[in-house]
Every structure is written in structure tokens, then in C-alpha cells.
Amino acid sequence: MFNQNDRTFGGGQGHHRYGMQHTHLQNLGGVHQHQNFPHGSHARGQNSAHRYTSSGTPLSLAHQYDRHAHEEPSGSHIEELDESGNEQWKEHIKAYREYMQSGTPHYHAKTFARRPPPDIVKVNAADEDNEDPDDRSRAAIAKPKERSAWAGLDLSGQGLRLLSSALFRFEFLEELHLDHNKLVRIPPEIGRLKNLIHLDISNNLLVELPGEIGLLSNLQELLLFDNSLEHLPVEIGYLFRLRILGIRGNPIDHDVGPEIKEAGTENLIKYYRNRITPPPHPDRDWIGFFETSDQSQETFTALSYNILCQRAGTSAHHGCVPDKALSWDYRRDLILRELENFESDFICLQEFDAITHEDFRQRLRELGYASYYSQRTRSRYLNGEQARLVDGCGTFWKTDKYISLASETLRFGELGLNDQSVKKSADYINRVWQKDHIALVNLLENRVTGTRLILVNAYIFWNPKFKDVKLIQVAVLLREITQLAEQWADLPPVRDKRSRPSDVPDAPDAPDQEFAPSSKYTNSTDIPLVICGDFNSEPTSAVYDLVARGSLPAHHDDLDGRDYGPFSTAGMSHPLTLKSAYGAVGELPFTNYTPDYQGVLDYIWYSSNTVRVKGLLGEVDREYLRKVPGFPDWNFPSDHLPLVAEFAVTPRRKGAGKM
Template sequence: MQQYQMTGGKDGGGGAGAGAGAVNGGAIGGAIGSALGLGNPSNSGSANNGSAAASEWMSSTHWQQQMQMAQLSRQTANSPHSYARSAAVASRTASGQNPIPLTVTELAVQLVQQNQNQTQAAKNAAAGGNAVVGRPAGGMLNPHQRKEQLEEERQRRINEDINKQFWTAIDLSGQGLTNMTPKLFNYNFLQKLYLNHNKLTSLPASVTKLGQLKVLDLSDNLLTDLPAEIGLMYTLRYLFLFDNKLQELPYALGTLFQLEVLGLDGNPLSDHTREIMAKEGTRGVIIDLRERAPVTIESPPREWLLFEEDKNNSKPRKDERTPQQLQQSRDNKDKSNSKDDKKDGSSSANESDSSSVAGTSASSVTTTTNTSANSAVSNGPPSQSDFSIMSYNTLCDRMATPQLYAYTPSWALGWNYRKERLLEEIVSIGTDIICLQEVDKISYDDLWVPKLSKLGYTALHWPKGRARTMPESEAKKVDGCAMFYKHEKIKLIERHNIDYNLLALRKDDFKKTADIYNRVMNKDNIAMINVFEQVQTGRLMIVANTHLHWDPAFKDVKLVQVALLLEELEKVVDKYTSNSTPEGAKYPKLTDGKNIPLVVCGDYNSTTDSAVYQLFAQGKIEGTHEDLEGRVYGKITDEGTTHKLGLKSAYSEIGELPFTNYTPNFVEVIDYIWYSTNSLSVGGLLGQIDPEYTKHFVAFPNPHHPSDHIPLAAQFNFKKVKDAPPKHTSTPNFGNTSYGSSRKT
């Protein structure tokens, strides 16, 4: 039941009724117009109705609907609080009595439904089927209506049960208002706001504070323009602007991707806008504005936050040295420590000089303190660190559909545009190691390998599991993880590719649980674990890259996937610290796994309050954690799970970023770079997106940011490894040394 708040009238307004019955097929101008007493739609008072062109667009279905809604709106011009009064009447009218007159909003909802029915009927006819037009028998709602009803019910429960807010609409129609109090826009729970039939000359930009608003009626005012900020009100479904003085619409309206009805009749609009509305309706106008919108705002470059090494403090401090001092200090450190580090945990290393590798130039530091701006060229991060790494979900082309990203102009969503922006962004950051998610084989072969190999990178790729069951032509469209490393600075020692579902199947305690088969086995997420050696120092380092399952309803699956990943990482670490493996024999001074530098990048689809984050950060999770509630996963749910890798999120050094994933209904941190604190320290981090910039956009991708995620980048320094007694010399076991086959099943 919809409740209203009225100001300036006697009636308080009760619950809203459902309005008149659904409109079923037929000529819109006839059945609806006759029932409402609207007469001939051509007499609605629209401008320019004498010209031949005007006659053509006025006869269109879309414009007839415009005129019908506008005429109904005009009928309430002398009836203050018309919406609230209608709701009050509906609440007192028993079912089966005379139909209640429609409000403009109710008429708009029915017109939208009729258009959808007719579209579906046309599709069915083209397919040789039978169309079902109108409301289903028995009063059942169709899926579209049901979805809206469920969403309204969900929001109502939030308002009532959590916010204790029992009304979500305000009717200020017909009050002769010339301006609005700013306090009105503090009611951020509002879903419907009626300001029609007043004398408003402008709409304050602060209207965007109404983040739940679905209906806004501004008809019959004196508006000559709309604020660009209205484009941020992406929750709007119905926006009525009948009978104002609007000549042009702001391009920002193009981001209102959920708008069902835009009421424009009675405005001196351009012929272009009228023709688009007549031919393609509201969706056509919105798309036209979105596609034609100029790019007027630039995205400020992200700054590098550099930290001073502090061996007596676990937290890094801002480094106040100048770029020249940083470079000189780094050069001195390399010269003095290269010989000592050379044998620090390794038996041999290549002596290649890495000083000329792109990505180590101090010229990219453009400030005199601790930050620098990215440029459009491959300058890379400030080179005061031992190595740098990036994690970035690039948004696979196949997933960047207009349906999912309807707020993005088609030209900015297309792969031809996005791939150039992605490449420019990644090259500009220029880290030594690049970990990408959502990279399919097509883009890997055609874009990433050719382009990045020219910059000195070697490439690795592992697609999701379904690719291994498909023909090659289809498999190359499946996304996966990719890793690129600068071979002048880093060399690959070994690689391991992980399919989480297959790995789970090999665990004895998992084989007996139904949840493994019903929830884990049908998810084909993957990970890469690569062991590297730094060329200059011979230091061993392990880098992992993963992409966990996306669905919030499967938090348990994500936790299982992470538990499997951490277990595999521990096995790799154990190989290099063992005295009975060839790997351990090659690195005799690595006696403690905590001394092996470890970095784990990825899109974890898990927020900072999740079990996934807790397991990484705290090293353990109880089997009773709420993310595992009601599930059975053997030891994980019986005893919990732990790891001994000593990991920390690199960005927790400064507090996690405001977001790493930016979409209309989800602005959260779900991407992380984890590192081993015993062997690495953070030297620098790529900072956040400028908050002032994001205020102008509903979400990413946009013309400046080609993915719905943002890249993370960190610089790390190796911590000095204390001398340890060599491993016990024993007869090595040179039996089956294959990592994959030696694992217990």
C-alpha cells in the first residue's frame, strides 16, 4: 500500500489503490482516450501541429501516448494534491465498484505494459507462435510487473523495518510553488515526488539526493532547462515534463537507462527531439541523447602514493624525498646490495641489467613529495621499489553488452574503443607484472600478446574450465586469467594452472558432500600460480592471479575456492623450503616458507566484510561462519580452515579504496592485491579515482574508464632475509616430482 504525505491541503492521503484495470490491446487513442474522455488526441495543444512533418509524427503511436498523458495531466490542473486524493479514494473504494479515474502515472504504467505486450505479440507472430496480450487470467502479474512489485516490496521493507519510514511519496501538486526548500531533498527514502501544476522556474541540482526516486512529475511549471545532475538519478522510471518551456534536453538524460516514460508534450522542443520521440519513443530519445553527448569532463590522473621504508614500523610512512633523491637512494641500494642479495636464497641468477626497462623511470614522478600522475606514455611507476604489480579486471568483450551497461554510449562500450583505452591505461601504469582477469583467447592473441611483447613482456594465459570442453572456435571466446611479466627483470621458474571444481573433486572430504556437486562443481572459475625469480638478485617470488565466482548468493563457493587456492599456494611454498625436493635443493637457504615473497592478485567478488577477506587477512575462518551457514564441505564446515602464509591487503596500508567495482547498484571493493608481510613491504600504491570526477557519472565503463573495475597497482620491496642454517643434506627423493601428480587425491 502506497502512502502519501501532503503539504498545504486538508486531505492527508491514505493508501494508494491499484488504479483502473489493465489496458488490453486495441487502438491506444481509441480505447484509452475514450475511457478517459480525452477526445481527439490531435487537439492536445502540441506546438507546430499545422505542418506536414508535425502531422506525421503526431499520428504516431508514441506521440499519441504523449498527448493522452499530457491531456490527463491538464485535467488535474485545478485539483491540488490530485495524486494523494486519488489514492485516498482508491483506499475507500471496494473491489468491483465503479472504476477509479487513472492518474498520469497509472496511465503511463499501463501504456508501457501495452507496448511490451504488442512487442511480444509481434515477436511471437514472426516466430509462428501465438501472442498473449493483456493481463493474464486470474489476475496474475506478468514477469515485468512481478519484478517491479518485488523490488517495491523489498524497498518498502527496508524503509519500514530498518528505517522506520512508512510513507514514500509526497504530493505537492497545485500549490503555486515558485521554489522548493532544500530540506525536501533530505527525504532520500522518497520513491515518488509530485510537483506538477506549480510555478517552478528551476529544479535544484540537489534533487539527486533522492536516490530511490522512481516517479517525478514536474508537469505544468515554468522550467526552461534541467540540471545536468538529473542524469545521476538512474532509478527514475517515469519523468513527466509536460507543459513547460523546455527547448532542449540535457545530454545527461541519456544515462537514465531505466526510464520507461519521458513526458514531453507541450514543450517548444526541437524538431529533432520530437521526431525521435514519435518514431522510437522514450527509449529512442534517451539513447539519442546518450550517443550524442559530448565528452566534456576529463578524468584526472591517479596519483602514486609512495612510502618511506621503515624497518621499525610495520606501517609505511609517506616518503617526503624528492624524485631525484628517491632515484639516487634506489641506485645506491642496488649497487650496495646486489652482491649480497645475489646469493640470498638462490643458487644462481642471470646478471642482466634491468635499469633500462620501461616502468622504472623516475621521470613519471611529477610532484616533489609522495605522489605522481600517470601520463599517457609508458613511464610506469616511480622506481624506488624492487618490483611492481598490477591487478585489473578488464571486462571481457562478450560480457560488455548494452543490456548490462545501458548507461554507457555504444561507441564507448564497443571493444574497438575499449581495447585502446585498456592498453593505454595498462601501459601507462607500466608495472613489472600485470595480472588481468576476464581476458578471452581472442583478445589475448590479437591484442595483449602482440602489444605487450613489444614492450618486453612475456605472456601467460589460462581460460575458465568450460573452454576445455568446447570446440576451438567457441573456446577462444571464453574468458580467463592472464599474466604478463618483464622478462628482462623476471624469469619464469614454473607455472601451475588451477581449475577449482576439479581440484575440489580430488579432495576426499569433499567427495561425500552434495554441496560440492550442486554448488562448486558447476562453477568453472580458475587461478594461475607462477613461480618467478628476479633476474638481478635471484630472489624467488610466487605470484597468483584468480577470478572467483560472481554471484552474491554463493559466498560459500567463493570461500571454498579461496581455501583451495591458499592450500595450493602452501604446497608450492613447501616445495621450495623442503630438503627432499629438487626445488628445495636449488634454493638451499630457503628454510622458512615465510621468507618466500608471495603476491596474490585477483577479482574476488567479495567485500571487506566477507569470509573470503577474513580468511586472507586473519589466516583462519570458523566452520560456523555465516557465509557457510547451512552448507556441508567436510573439514571446512566441521573445523574451519586456516593458512600460514601471513598475508595482508596492500591497500589496507592506507585503508581500502572507496571502490574497485563501480556500477549503478554496486559501488564496492572486491579486487585486492594480497602480499606476504614477512618477506615484502609496500613501497607504493596507485591511488583512488578522483572523488569529484565520479560525482559526474552513474557508473563505469565510460569514455575514460573502459571497465566496470579499476586497476590496482602496488610496488613492493624485498625484506632482508636473515641468514639461516642450510637445509639438512639428505638423499633427495627423485621419484615422481610432478607437482600436479604428487598431490594427494
């Protein structure tokens, strides 16, 4: 139940400490936040309901206290327990036996302190760099948890009737013991304790649980013995990691107990999960920055969306999602409806496999879009269905407004080898070359105004242990965009804008209308540039700094001392004046939302010298997020959010002419 390798459980003699960073599972008796219990001391009496900050100020965690409140469990006797059944049922019985032996105040803290330390198994550090190329469990290691001086809290046997909201500020808690009290309700704020692994609220006066219990997606043990629960909330189905559900001694035991014994906890949780119905979903607000009455003002919208490809959208990766909401047929239809409703001029999709592209291309063609698509490099080495399931990037544009003049697929691993000094780098061969991530680059021209625009759709490697790989991939991306812009600045004008794009033979015909001459660009940086994509890097990363600031010094820390030729020795830089569109609002709270990770990984970058942000699709309703532990779900078909930005083209200076 308690991992003594990782933490100590304060409050008794025999208190063990080990040669690594510890956290402390403490009772609340007169201790300071970052101090250990004195050996042999146990806080008792009314002070047990208080915890002191480092300044000595008491923080009340229980409004009422009754030192004589403890009663013996009302459940069945130990000798009556039937231990036949599956392994999860046996764990349930074992947990109940342990519960029957508890009851004294702070029993769990005292018991833990007397346990001998377990054997410590050393993990081979070499294994840390092994990674499955299709593994999407980025959340598990993307954002290391800040460890507190203690990880658990024992408030058992204190006669508590109410819980203060102050308790739920301890979001680092991994274990919480509230058993053998007189609680009549658990506040919905319990959903804030998302790091909980073990929660014991046995032997209270509970008749129901809040639906927010389903937000505790790390929970493995939920003990509810000897309460008055007649039903469980369907949201308990979100607890996909739950192994032990202790319900003995409740009215619901007659229905649920046999199910656990027969089918196991996992199947019971799955049953509840598939009964979850779609919650009401407010639309995301549109954030407008300025309006203009100038009808000649040229504007366009761009959408970036990692759609969670078919192969990655499985219960193994997204265990909290109801089966129907996770099914590709359901998600596909919802994604297509989103794309249709947004009506963006440009659509940039990542994690987009070949089968899905064939499907979406036909549907979006009916809506007036043409497309350019490439798979990741590994598809070259596979056959048949396996090759078609390899994901890539797909870019779509409205053909009544834009014509495609040129397109390129950038394969980061291969492009770096064009530089002889990089080609000699063993680090590049062993780390970057093996990753097959890509970007698409399109040069498009507005049929009516003649304005040209470079549109980029990028997908960067995900694993946070490979910060150097991400940084090199983005450095290569920016270098290649710069070189392509220089080449494309000299392209001749388009003479017949009514013709179909040569690289998209199935594009619909353009309507008859007046077309302006093609714009002429003396400097490559004068061509408007928009870069969409999943960069798998947070706003505090070196990747973000490189894109936004334009340079990074030589031997940057994220390269970890590795040799990447001039990228290491001379630093990295680019001449593009790029800003994040969502930087106008300080970035969204998240673009990737799962039970284990919430953070910003996706961006729409733009050249600030050529276009301005006119509007953005805003964040998800925060009340909605208090009801769901992660995406995808019934209303959000991917674990990433679609980003949508509207831009206004900056009028060109006098003297900038047409071809």
C-alpha cells in the first residue's frame, strides 16, 4: 500500500529513512509543513485536527472534532469472508481484513512507521532511453511532479464531521485516510487531488459520492467499507487504474460485490464508464482583437489540429474514455463536423494517417478544399495496411481563394545530413536521423489579391527525454523554411489563376472572378508566413525560445553536450520575425489535455512583419473541465485542441509592386 522507497510515513518509532529523496505521510498533529515527526511522537486530541505552517499559524482542516467518535465497523465479521474468486476480489478481501484491524486514531501512520523497508530494485539507467516510436504516453514523463516533503495524510479516527476546503489545496497528496470518522458527505473539491493513489473513507456516514471522484484518475485503491452507499456515481467509470474497490458493508454491496467477485474491478469500472453520457458542452468563445470597416483588408484563417490518429486512439492509451466516444467512427464524424463548422481557409492536421487522408480528402473536396499530404518516413519500409496506418501531416486550403504554387515535404532526419559537418556527427545519426518526423511547406497565392503566403504544417518528436532532438528538428525546420522562401521569392507570376493547381489534379475548378496580378517580393522575409503544428514543447522550452527569439547560443544546455556540428558550436538562429498567435493571450491553459498531463504543445506561429492576429478561438469552458478527467471524450475527439487564428495581412509599403 505504501512504497517506502519513495516516502516515509511520519508518526512512530521504527520510522525508516532511505538513501534517496523522501516524502512523509504525516498526521496533522502540530507539525511544520516541511519537517519530520519526532521519533516516537503521535499527535492526539484536538490538535490532530490542525496542521501548522512554518510560521506556526494553525490551518484548520476539520471544523468539528469528537475524540470519542470512533465506533467499531458495522460490516460482516472476518471469519465470514468468502475468499474464492478472482485476484482482484482477493485483494478486496485482503483490504477489508486490514481495515477491520484499524480504528485507533492515526492507525495508518503508526502502522506504516513500523514496517520494514522493502528491497530496493535498481533500474538500469540505459533503459530510460528506450522508447517505442508509437508510444504516446508523453504525459507520464513530460512534466515531472513537484515532490512535497510528505505525500500522504492520516486523519483516521478523529470523529470528523466536515472537511475544510483547505484540505484540497494539498494537490500533491498520494494517500489520504479519512476512515473511522462521522463524515456525511465528501465535497466535490475532492476532484482536485488528482495525484491520489489510495483513498480510504471507510466507516463514515456517507450515502453518496460526488461525481468528481471520477477525476482521481491515478487512484488505484478506493476503500468505502461500512458506509450507507446505495449507488455509485457513473463517473467512477473514469477510474481506469482502479484495482481495489472496497464496498463491503454498504447496501450496494449486494449488487456490486458479486460483480467484483465474478468479473473483477476492471470490468465493473468499464461497465460504469460505458454508462457515462455526454455532459453539456459550451462552445469555445471567439476572442476578437480588432475590427475593420475596410472592405479591402485581406484576411485569412488557419486551423492547426493534432487529431489523434486511429492507431493511437485506443483504450491502452486512453483508458478513461467510454468505448463509443473512443471509437474511430465516432471521433471521425466529430472531427469532420468541427472542420466543416470552422470553415478555415487553411487546415493543418497532424497524426493523420493515409487511410484517414483518403477519407477526409473526399469529404473536404466537397467543401471546396484541395490538399497536400505526406506520411512519416517509416511508411516506406512497411507494406499494405500497416503502411497506410502510418501517420503524417495533411494540409488543406480553399481552392476558390488560393492556388498552390509549390510544395515540399521536409524530413528532418534526412535533411540534417545535407550538411557535411552534421553528417559526421554520431549524435545526429544515433538520435535525430532515427526519428522520422516531418513538416509540409506550401507556397500559396490568393487568387483575388495576388498575395503569396508560405504555410507550414509541422509535427515534432514528442519524448521530453530527447530535448536535443526536438531542438535540432526545429532548427532544421527554420533553416529549410528560410531557404525555400529565398527560392520562392523569385518565382514568376501566375498567368492563369483559373487553372487547377498542377500538384493537386483533383482540385475543383476556381470560379470566374477578377484576379489581381501576383505580388512581387524583393526580400524573402516579406512573404507572409504561418507555421502550424504540434511542437511537443512547452512555452518554457528552448524550442519556443528559438522560434520566438530568433537565436540560441552555442552549446545550449538542451543539447546536453552532444555534438551536432555547427548547431552545437555556432548556435542556432533564423531571420524570421515569428510570434505565437496565442501569445496575444499568454497562450492557452493547455492544448493537450489528458488525465496525466495538461499543457501547451501546439502553436500557430506567424511572421509579425507581414500579418497581424485579428482573432483566436478561446479556451475550453473551465466548468466543463471540472467534470471530465481528460480528452478525448464525447465532445472533444482528440487529446489535443484545435487551434484557430484569424489574421489580417499588413498593407505593403509603397513601392512594393505587382509582377
